[in-house]
Amino acid sequence: GAVVSQHPSRVICKSGTSVKIECRSLDFQATTMFWYRQFPKKSLMLMATSNEGSKATYEQGVEKDKFLINHASLTLSTLTVTSAHPEDSSFYICSARDTRRASLQPQHFGDGTRLSIL
Amino acid sequence: LAKTTQPISMDSYEGQEVNITCSHNNIATNDYITWYQQFPSQGPRFIIQGYKTKVTNEVASLFIPADRKSSTLSLPRVSLSDTAVYYCLVGDRYNFNKFYFGSGTKLNVKP
Numbered sequence: 001g002a003v004v005s006q007h008p009s010r011v012i013c014k015s016g017t018s019v020k021i022e023c024r025s026l027d028f029q030a031t032t033m034f035w036y037r038q039f040p041k042k043s044l045m046l047m048a049t050s051n052e053g054s055k056a057t058y059e060q061g062v063e064k065d066k067f068l069i070n071h072a073s074l075t076l077s078t079l080t081v082t083s084a085h086p087e088d089s090s091f092y093i094c095s096a097r098d099t100r101r102a103s104l105q106p107q108h109f110g111d112g113t114r115l116s117i118l
Numbered sequence: 119l120a121k122t123t124q125p126i127s128m129d130s131y132e133g134q135e136v137n138i139t140c141s142h143n144n145i146a147t148n149d150y151i152t153w154y155q156q157f158p159s160q161g162p163r164f165i166i167q168g169y170k171t172k173v174t175n176e177v178a179s180l181f182i183p184a185d186r187k188s189s190t191l192s193l194p195r196v197s198l199s200d201t202a203v204y205y206c207l208v209g210d211r212y213n214f215n216k217f218y219f220g221s222g223t224k225l226n227v228k229p
Binding site for chain 1: 150152154159160161162163164167205207211214215219220221222
């Protein structure tokens with residue numbers, strides 16, 4: 001149980017392209033999902049909190065217009081990197097928590113998306 | 119929210135028990151502790167979670183002393199496949215959006 005699917009696993013594209021990453025909770029519903037960015041040999045850096053049916057909450061320093069987040073259903077959140085540039089190249093990871101269960105549930109993570117902008 | 123401190127790396131040999139400690143001196147009453155394992159180019163995987171005393175599951179144990187200022191992840195009889203980065207997370211159990219991810223401990227298991 002508690003599987004989070006993230007697609008695509010790897011993207012290579014030209015500078016200026018917009019890239020959409022999907023995060024799905026497969027066997028549970030998640031009112032909240034999280035988006036992280038991870039640099040090599042570093043810890044996960046929280047970018048934003050995605051809330052179903054409402055606007056995402058972004059961490060300080062994260063550009064809202066660059067990283068568009070949509071959480072239109074209880075099982076799907078998307079992150080769109082708009083007009084991507086080489087400095088946006090990174091490993092992006094999503095997570096979701098089953099917030100409908102009474103007991104405290106941990107975050108469950110997708111397998112990440114390796115984004116490479118040429 | 120309490121920040122955490124972990125050793126950058128640890129070495130071990132196959133078959134040994136490994137204990138990784140996370141310091142969280144300013145942990146609050148509402149905070150819980152979660153440990154994750156991450157392999158290269160993969161998302162973190164949940165290992166264990168607890169609030170106080172001892173928690174055990176099929177893969178690990180989590181020891182939390184009475185003052186809760188630290189926690190120790192214990193991996194029994196590690197194998198080469200346990201080589202990974204281990205993260206502790208401190209989170210507010212009443213505010214799911216409030217948590218702190220540690221910097222991680224790279225565990226190297228040698229044959």
